[in-house]
Amino acid sequence: MYEEYFGFTKTPFKRDIDVKKLYLYEDFQELKSRLKYAIDNRLFAAVTGEVGIGKSTAIRAVVDEINPVSHKVIYISQSDMSPKSFYNEILEQLDISPSYFKPEAKRMVNKAVMDMYQHGKTPIIIIDEAHLLTEKMLEEVRFLVNFNMDSLSPLCLILVGQPELSELLSGYSMRAISQRITIRYSLKELDLQSVEDYIRTHIKAAGSSSELFTSEAIKEIHCFSAGIPRKINLICDKSLLHCFMNKTKLVDDIVVKRIIKTELEN
Numbered sequence: 001m002y003e004e005y006f007g008f009t010k011t012p013f014k015r016d017i018d019v020k021k022l023y024l025y026e027d028f029q030e031l032k033s034r035l036k037y038a039i040d041n042r043l044f045a046a047v048t049g050e051v052g053i054g055k056s057t058a059i060r061a062v063v064d065e066i067n068p069v070s071h072k073v074i075y076i077s078q079s080d081m082s083p084k085s086f087y088n089e090i091l092e093q094l095d096i097s098p099s100y101f102k103p104e105a106k107r108m109v110n111k112a113v114m115d116m117y118q119h120g121k122t123p124i125i126i127i128d129e130a131h132l133l134t135e136k137m138l139e140e141v142r143f144l145v146n147f148n149m150d151s152l153s154p155l156c157l158i159l160v161g162q163p164e165l166s167e168l169l170s171g172y173s174m175r176a177i178s179q180r181i182t183i184r185y186s187l188k189e190l191d192l193q194s195v196e197d198y199i200r201t202h203i204k205a206a207g208s209s210s211e212l213f214t215s216e217a218i219k220e221i222h223c224f225s226a227g228i229p230r231k232i233n234l235i236c237d238k239s240l241l242h243c244f245m246n247k248t249k250l251v252d253d254i255v256v257k258r259i260i261k262t263e264l265e266n
């Protein structure tokens with residue numbers, strides 16, 4: 001709506017920001033390298049962080065750099081599924097016809113994983129929103145990493161979820177799965193300087209190099225968003241829209257405070 005007015009070629013602060021134009025802050029880069037390590041060594045990893053912190057975006061960035069010839073990514077985000085539909089979802093993503101029976105579907109997944117491994121291809125199973133997994137489902141996940149009586153690791157498994165995932169995995173009944181998680185990483189909130197750089201990155205990714213936010217405005221955004229990217233996106237987008245409506249070009253703290261007030265009232 002306001003793109004042309006501000007000289008953008010794309011809408012800024014969107015969820016579909018080009019994966020090549022992401023804000024590559026230290027924490028994000030560290031997570032990416034640990035996930036790459038997990039993939040290269042076919043390990044079991046768990047990624048946690050608050051809602052909107054950038055977990056799925058980090059996964060998107062890692063997947064983008066994966067060689068599809070030597071790897072096969074299976075991405076699952078409906079965590080409320082039954083074990084049978086979980087195995088069948090994996091089969092579907094491998095272009096294998098599903099099975100009506102869970103034991104059969106499980107056997108077929110195991111076989112497909114072993115076949116890939118023997119052909120030098122690494123399956124990477126990513127389960128997003130994993131904090132919603134039931135104990136029953138987590139048990140199945142454990143079976144998945146328990147190949148050949150635990151002597152072999154043919155796949156990389158990445159669990160992604162809100163901080164409750166760590167609590168879930170730390171339960172006594174979860175120790176068998178928890179002990180197999182080699183890589184754990186928790187994404188943290190952005191600090192003030194990072195919020196400024198983050199905003200600049202989104203503006204640049206949308207095709208502009210203008211300084212559209214005053215430093216006072218950025219302080220307010222940092223304070224309200226607590227450094228959570230999705231919340232930063234929301235305030236920035238609404239602030240730009242407000243300026244467009246009022247025919248101004250600079251987002252200052254007065255604009256941001258007004259947007260935040262409306263947000264809090266709704």
Ligand SMILES: Nc1ncnc2c1ncn2[C@@H]1O[C@H](COP(=O)(O)OP(=O)(O)OP(=O)(O)O)[C@@H](O)[C@H]1O
Nearest residue numbers: 014015022023050051052053054055056057229230
């Ligand atoms: N490194 C980044 N660079 C640019 N934008 C980012 C980055 N990380 C996150 N974002 C932005 O923040 C938004 C929210 O991130 P994302 O959806 O990855 O969060 P999440 O942790 O997966 O949230 P949820 O817990 O709700 O699944 C993204 O749509 C994207 O616009």
Ligand SMILES: [Mg+2]
Nearest residue numbers: 055056057128
């Ligand atoms: Mg997500």
